[in-house]
Amino acid sequence: MHSGNMTPHQRSGGGEKAPHPSPHQGRGFSWLVAFLLLSVLAINYIDRQTLSVLVPFLPGDLKMSNIVYAHITSVFLLAYALAMPLAGWFVDRVGTRRGLAITVIFWSLFEFLCGTARSVFALGSYRFMLGLAEAAAFPAITKTAAEHAAPHGRAALIGIAIFGAGMGTTLTPPVVAYLSMHLSWSWAFYGTGVAGFLWTIFWLLSYRPRSDLGVAAQSSAVNVPWITLLRDKRVIGLTLAQTFSGSLWWFYLFWIPSFLNQARGLNIHQMGIYGWIPYFFASVGSIVGGYASGYFVRQGWEPVRARKMIMCICACIVPFTSFVVKVPGVAAVLAILAIATFFMEAFFANLFALPADIFPHERVASVVGVNVMCNSFAAIVVMQFIGHIVERFSYTPVFVLVAFFLPAGALSVQWLVTGEQELRVSAVPEVMPK
Numbered sequence: 001m002h003s004g005n006m007t008p009h010q011r012s013g014g015g016e017k018a019p020h021p022s023p024h025q026g027r028g029f030s031w032l033v034a035f036l037l038l039s040v041l042a043i044n045y046i047d048r049q050t051l052s053v054l055v056p057f058l059p060g061d062l063k064m065s066n067i068v069y070a071h072i073t074s075v076f077l078l079a080y081a082l083a084m085p086l087a088g089w090f091v092d093r094v095g096t097r098r099g100l101a102i103t104v105i106f107w108s109l110f111e112f113l114c115g116t117a118r119s120v121f122a123l124g125s126y127r128f129m130l131g132l133a134e135a136a137a138f139p140a141i142t143k144t145a146a147e148h149a150a151p152h153g154r155a156a157l158i159g160i161a162i163f164g165a166g167m168g169t170t171l172t173p174p175v176v177a178y179l180s181m182h183l184s185w186s187w188a189f190y191g192t193g194v195a196g197f198l199w200t201i202f203w204l205l206s207y208r209p210r211s212d213l214g215v216a217a218q219s220s221a222v223n224v225p226w227i228t229l230l231r232d233k234r235v236i237g238l239t240l241a242q243t244f245s246g247s248l249w250w251f252y253l254f255w256i257p258s259f260l261n262q263a264r265g266l267n268i269h270q271m272g273i274y275g276w277i278p279y280f281f282a283s284v285g286s287i288v289g290g291y292a293s294g295y296f297v298r299q300g301w302e303p304v305r306a307r308k309m310i311m312c313i314c315a316c317i318v319p320f321t322s323f324v325v326k327v328p329g330v331a332a333v334l335a336i337l338a339i340a341t342f343f344m345e346a347f348f349a350n351l352f353a354l355p356a357d358i359f360p361h362e363r364v365a366s367v368v369g370v371n372v373m374c375n376s377f378a379a380i381v382v383m384q385f386i387g388h389i390v391e392r393f394s395y396t397p398v399f400v401l402v403a404f405f406l407p408a409g410a411l412s413v414q415w416l417v418t419g420e421q422e423l424r425v426s427a428v429p430e431v432m433p434k
Contacts, residue, residue: 033148050176055257097204110129177271241412251382262395286349293307321399
């Protein structure tokens with residue numbers, strides 16, 4: 001096994017590699033853990049997408065133009081980016097069990113508070129705080145895969161977790177439409193906030209790191225400065241891939257509901273009926289993408305090679321979906337959007353598995369934190385660009401441009417990300433914040 005997948009105790013020669021428990025032999029992970037990660041990402045994505053469904057239908061004191069909406073999404077992304085490196089370090093320091101519980105409590109609180117907003121400024125402020133708290137989600141999930149799953153099961157576990165993100169975006173249009181029409185728009189925020197509090201209870205009662213992987217030693221792990229991570233070409237490659245592909249996904253997450261309303265005329269009732277379809281196929285794509293690379297790993301492929309192959313296939317297909325702006329009829333539009341989201345999420349299931357394949361589990365959350373931080377900063381620029389282009393022209397140039405982001409991300413991985421020598425950490429001094 002690659003040295004990065006060994007425990008500190010094993011790397012020092014202090015004992016034999018502990019076998020995986022027999023219940024994990026086939027799939028490489030626990031279904032209970034998979035369900036918990038799936039459900040927390042579902043809640044996470046409902047929280048972050050609720051506003052995108054509601055924005056065309058908010059009351060007068062919260063009405064906003066496309067440009068103002070772009071500013072609010074950028075505020076969320078700015079907070080998300082600023083918090084990401086600290087979130088990755090925090091999860092590496094306190095562990096996934098406590099770290100994820102703490103962040104879910106905070107993001108659920110700010111999601112709940114969004115329902116109390118009575119001005120655009122207040123709503124934007126709460127979205128900023130939501131972005132700060134949600135930053136720990138993906139570092140914690142990738143770290144959980146590193147410390148819990150066998151190599152052949154990591155992409156599958158992450159794919160199942162990302163399935164939850166897709167299910168969250170799938171459920172958001174009908175749930176938000178139902179709560180808005182039968183109660184009020186505020187209850188769309190209240191309901192998802194309460195769901196996060198309930199999830200935290202189940203997580204704390206159910207999850208424990210696997211002792212056979214030496215996770216108990218994580219709190220004493222050597223810390224690596226963020227600038228040191230960025231000297232590793234594999235971190236640079238992963239960061240570029242996250243930057244390109246993440247910007248594409250943020251567009252689909254925040255702007256597709258508005259596109260369906262403004263360009264195709266869907267009202268909130270129709271949004272509840274049809275708006276979930278692209279995101280449902282995103283969920284399916286994450287599962288298929290994770291299991292596809294896992295299949296090749298079980299056949300003897302090196303994990304990084306298997307992930308790269310699936311990512312390249314996805315990147316070759318997505319550019320053709322830019323024709324969505326030219327097809328007639330809502331059914332054709334939804335079909336093309338579904339194809340795009342399917343292959344995007346298959347790509348992501350493998351992209352998020354790569355840090356767990358390459359780096360020691362003590363470093364995984366920090367690496368993901370750096371990746372997603374840069375992704376989010378880039379997405380701020382992209383969101384602003386989209387807001388101005390849509391307001392002044394149309395969605396056509398936007399769809400054409402972003403369709404080529406996934407190939408750019410795949411090329412970054414092909415050129416820079418390899419599975420060879422681990423990031424050297426043993427000689428790095430302790431300089432991380434306490």
